[in-house]
Amino acid sequence: xxxxxxxxxxxxxxxxxxxxxxxxxxxxxxxxxxxxxxxxxxxxxxxxxxxxxxxxxxxxxxxxxxxxxxxxxxxxxxxxxxxxxxxxxxxxxxxxxxxxxxxxxxxxxxxxxxxxxxxxxxxxxxxxxxxxxxxxxxxxxxxxxxxxxxxxxxxxxxxxxxxxxxxxxxxxxxxxxxxxxxxxxxxxxxxxxxxxxxxxxxxxxxxxxxxxxxxxxxxxxxxxxxxxxxxxxxxxxxxxxxxxxxxxxxxxx
Ligand SMILES: C[S@@+](CC[C@H](N)C(=O)[O-])C[C@H]1O[C@@H](n2cnc3c(N)ncnc32)[C@H](O)[C@@H]1O
Numbered sequence: 001x002x003x004x005x006x007x008x009x010x011x012x013x014x015x016x017x018x019x020x021x022x023x024x025x026x027x028x029x030x031x032x033x034x035x036x037x038x039x040x041x042x043x044x045x046x047x048x049x050x051x052x053x054x055x056x057x058x059x060x061x062x063x064x065x066x067x068x069x070x071x072x073x074x075x076x077x078x079x080x081x082x083x084x085x086x087x088x089x090x091x092x093x094x095x096x097x098x099x100x101x102x103x104x105x106x107x108x109x110x111x112x113x114x115x116x117x118x119x120x121x122x123x124x125x126x127x128x129x130x131x132x133x134x135x136x137x138x139x140x141x142x143x144x145x146x147x148x149x150x151x152x153x154x155x156x157x158x159x160x161x162x163x164x165x166x167x168x169x170x171x172x173x174x175x176x177x178x179x180x181x182x183x184x185x186x187x188x189x190x191x192x193x194x195x196x197x198x199x200x201x202x203x204x205x206x207x208x209x210x211x212x213x214x215x216x217x218x219x220x221x222x223x224x225x226x227x228x229x230x231x232x233x234x235x236x237x238x239x240x241x242x243x244x245x246x247x248x249x250x251x252x253x
Contacts, residue, residue, distance in 0.1 A: 007211035013038045015069050025216050027059040030123045032212045036151040037062045043198050044149040044247050046070040050117040056124020060086040067098035077104035111141045118147045125150040126177040135191050142250045154244030155180040156201050170232035184246045194248035205242035
C-alpha cells in the first residue's frame with residue numbers, strides 16, 4: 001500500500017513537510033492542500049506583504065501556509081466553511097495578523113476592483129470557474145500585472161468526451177468539471193485578457209493523491225466516495241487523472 005512517507009518524500013515538498021501531519025489530516029477536505037499550494041508557489045511569486053485572495057480556502061490550511069511561508073496578507077474566502085471556525089484555526093496557527101477569514105460566494109465577491117496582487121485557488125476553482133466568462137469577472141479584483149494561480153484535480157490528457165473504459169465504473173458525473181492543462185490554457189487565453197505563464201500537470205500527482213487518500217480517514221459520509229476515488233486512481237495509474245496547474249498574469253501584454 002502507498003504511504004505518505006514512502007510515496008511523497010519530504011524533499012519533494014520541503015515547506016509542507018514542516019507542518020504537523022495530524023493537523024493536516026484533521027482539517028483536510030481533499031487531496032493534500034499544502035503540497036498543491038507548494039507546487040503552485042514554485043512558479044507563482046508571492047512576496048512578503050502581498051495581498052492574496054485564497055478563493056475556496058476551505059478550512060484555511062492553504063491560507064495559513066501562504067501567510068507563514070511567504071508573509072502574504074491573505075483573505076481566506078470560502079462558501080461552505082464557517083469563517084468563525086477558520087478564525088480559530090488561523091489564531092491557533094499564529095497568523096491572526098495576516099489572514100482574514102470570510103464567507104464569500106466566488107461569483108459575488110465583496111472586494112474592491114484591482115485590490116489583490118494574486119488570487120490563489122486550490123482544489124476549488126473547478127467548482128465555479130469553468131464558465132467561459134468567469135475569468136473576466138475574477139480579473140476585476142486582481143491588480144494589473146497580478147497573478148491568478150489555480151491547482152485542481154484534472155485530466156493528464158484530454159479525453160474528448162469519452163471516459164476511458166478502465167475508469168468508467170468509478171466515474172462520477174461531477175468529474176466532468178475536470179479538465180486538461182491544454183483545456184485550461186485555451187479557456188484562459190480565449191479571454192484575451194491574460195498571459196498564461198504555466199499550464200501543466202504535476203508529475204506523479206496521481207500517486208500523491210492516492211497516498212493521501214490512503215493516509216487519511218475520511219468522514220463517514222464521504223468514505224464511499226473516497227474509496228471509489230482511490231479505486232479509480234489505482235485503475236488509472238496516471239493515464240488520465242492528476243493535478244493541473246495554471247498560472248496567468250492579468251493583462252495580455
Ligand atoms: C475541496 S474544498 C478545497 C478547500 C481548500 N482549498 C483545500 O484545498 O483544502 C473546495 C472548497 O471550494 C469552496 N467552494 C465551492 N464552490 C464555491 C463558490 N461558489 N464560492 C466560494 N467557494 C466555493 C467550498 O466552500 C470548499 O471549501
